[in-house]
Amino acid sequence: MPTYLTEASMHSFSLQDGFLAVMAGALGCHLIFNRYEPRSPLSHMALLVVAPGTLTPLLLPNSSSTTRALLSTYLLYYSTLLTSLFLYRLSPFHPLARYPGPLLCKVSKFWMAWVSSDGKQHQYYCKLHKKYGDVVRIGPNELSLRTVDAIQPLMGTTGLPKGPHWDGRMAEQTSIRALISVRDPVEHMRRRKPWNRAFSSAALKGYEEILSKRAQQFVTALEQQDLPVNLAQWINHFTFDFMSDMAFGGGSEMLRDGDKDDTWHLLESGLPTALVLTHVPWLGRYYAKLPGVGQNLKKFRTYCQERASLRRAQGSQSKDLFHYLIDEAGVERSPPTLAEVAADGVLAIVAGSDTTATTLSSLFWFLLNNPITYRRLQAEVDKYYPPGESALDTTHHQQMSYLNAVINETLRLFPPVLSGSQRGGVNGSTGKVVGPYFLPAGTSAFVHFYSLHRDPRNFSPMPDNFLPERWLSVEERSTLMSSDFKCLDKVPFVHNTAAFLPFSFGPANCVGKNLAYQEMRMVVCLMMQRLEFRFVDGFEPETWERDLKDYFVTMKGQLPVVLSPRL
Numbered sequence: 001m002p003t004y005l006t007e008a009s010m011h012s013f014s015l016q017d018g019f020l021a022v023m024a025g026a027l028g029c030h031l032i033f034n035r036y037e038p039r040s041p042l043s044h045m046a047l048l049v050v051a052p053g054t055l056t057p058l059l060l061p062n063s064s065s066t067t068r069a070l071l072s073t074y075l076l077y078y079s080t081l082l083t084s085l086f087l088y089r090l091s092p093f094h095p096l097a098r099y100p101g102p103l104l105c106k107v108s109k110f111w112m113a114w115v116s117s118d119g120k121q122h123q124y125y126c127k128l129h130k131k132y133g134d135v136v137r138i139g140p141n142e143l144s145l146r147t148v149d150a151i152q153p154l155m156g157t158t159g160l161p162k163g164p165h166w167d168g169r170m171a172e173q174t175s176i177r178a179l180i181s182v183r184d185p186v187e188h189m190r191r192r193k194p195w196n197r198a199f200s201s202a203a204l205k206g207y208e209e210i211l212s213k214r215a216q217q218f219v220t221a222l223e224q225q226d227l228p229v230n231l232a233q234w235i236n237h238f239t240f241d242f243m244s245d246m247a248f249g250g251g252s253e254m255l256r257d258g259d260k261d262d263t264w265h266l267l268e269s270g271l272p273t274a275l276v277l278t279h280v281p282w283l284g285r286y287y288a289k290l291p292g293v294g295q296n297l298k299k300f301r302t303y304c305q306e307r308a309s310l311r312r313a314q315g316s317q318s319k320d321l322f323h324y325l326i327d328e329a330g331v332e333r334s335p336p337t338l339a340e341v342a343a344d345g346v347l348a349i350v351a352g353s354d355t356t357a358t359t360l361s362s363l364f365w366f367l368l369n370n371p372i373t374y375r376r377l378q379a380e381v382d383k384y385y386p387p388g389e390s391a392l393d394t395t396h397h398q399q400m401s402y403l404n405a406v407i408n409e410t411l412r413l414f415p416p417v418l419s420g421s422q423r424g425g426v427n428g429s430t431g432k433v434v435g436p437y438f439l440p441a442g443t444s445a446f447v448h449f450y451s452l453h454r455d456p457r458n459f460s461p462m463p464d465n466f467l468p469e470r471w472l473s474v475e476e477r478s479t480l481m482s483s484d485f486k487c488l489d490k491v492p493f494v495h496n497t498a499a500f501l502p503f504s505f506g507p508a509n510c511v512g513k514n515l516a517y518q519e520m521r522m523v524v525c526l527m528m529q530r531l532e533f534r535f536v537d538g539f540e541p542e543t544w545e546r547d548l549k550d551y552f553v554t555m556k557g558q559l560p561v562v563l564s565p566r567l
């Protein structure tokens, strides 16, 4: 019993006084959480376990037993705390009170954690924007935005740093984080420098040989398949092998041996939980401490660390991504450590393979659903790469307007990061004006890619439909449209490329954007030059979209196709 509560003073406490004191303690706890947002387990323990414990003696004189007093105190403390929390979040005094949104979103992030667990949060946010408008309060302290005006101020050079959702997603990465999750803007800039050099035009040119070899191996392997294949899985293996070559000079042979270690499954199995934790980052700290948690990812990281050490010891055979990330040329004033390079190598493999694979698979799904588009793209590929011409030659890529239109239209409808990347003020930051909105201190926000891309004010007509022609010049479009889409050639087109954000925006956007385009263009040309594709009989195309799941990156289902050689 605390010494300040003497026996005499305790006897003078009525039941009502005791209740009021416990409730005051709970309100004080709410104030502390609101003002300082304590995150450490120690402070949580102090405020949520020790504090009510020390208040228990106040109810003891009027309780039949110590257990009863304990129970009553904790019950009263937590119910007061939660009531106060919910009432405040719904009250006009909350800094985000003016922004509309569903009641459950305003009350707790646990609601979004629940909603997002089925992988359809992108559609939920889109529905909310249709109902509430361009700004929606999707958490007690979080907004989703669907307006081009918000992009620059939120994500540009003077925007906000990466948001707290990374603290939940990467909770078990306590020491060295991968670049994508570095929230301190100064540290992020330091870590980003070698990446920027790794994706300069000169560096990209140097990657063509590595890419060509894998693309060739991939398409040759497809040519040898007599039975129907799951094209999405083959594409996964191709992008994974390629990114492993880039990050660590090899080490993965999924195209040759299949995914014998079940790596894709291991990496994907953690995605749903990681997404739930992005919504309640403080929970991530506790989750990460559970025995066995994150074992798959840890194994993969350890393996990458070993590869990184080996690679450093051996030196580079060619100027691949690792060469730049480890700063072999010695140009960085504060070069990255081996641990940082290993963490970023894992990021390169995961961020670089999964996103590109999703886009390529969706692209073929769209082609097989749209015979006119398939025919047009085939004609363009045949024009630039007739039989005998090497489809690995990248010099025609820029002129291939239809190919680029098909890739962009796929990225518009199914951006691999469907819901965007959160930005949020670090503790103690002041508020910020973001387009037409003011974000008070402590607010997180993201521009919702999926909603922005399908907004008719940005892309119309038919914003939800696959229409690569919208990316062509007026002249090219009118020639094509008049032959196939009679009703559309007179319709005014809205095409706002400022609202096209599959690679995000600003100094923390996707650094691998140009490599992704290079890879997708090359492999699509090669695949279409050498093979013909059709869905397996009986495949229901709707299942592809149904099985696309937004777990920050996209999880996808099967794409069963029959292949036949063209040459």
Ligand code: HEM
Residues within 6 Å of the ligand: 179, 180, 181, 192, 195, 347, 348, 349, 351, 352, 353, 355, 356, 359, 415, 416, 417, 420, 421, 422, 502, 503, 504, 505, 507, 508, 509, 510, 511, 512, 513, 515, 516
């Ligand atoms: C279609 C393909 C791809 C898409 C749509 C895509 C999209 C994205 C998005 C949306 C982000 C988050 C940026 C932010 O937080 O604002 C990101 C980050 C990143 N991506 Fe990609 N990505 C693709 C391919 C690649 C490739 C091939 C690489 C090669 C290594 C790569 C490397 C990265 C890295 C390192 C980051 C972290 C950047 C940073 O935080 O500074 N991505 N990507």
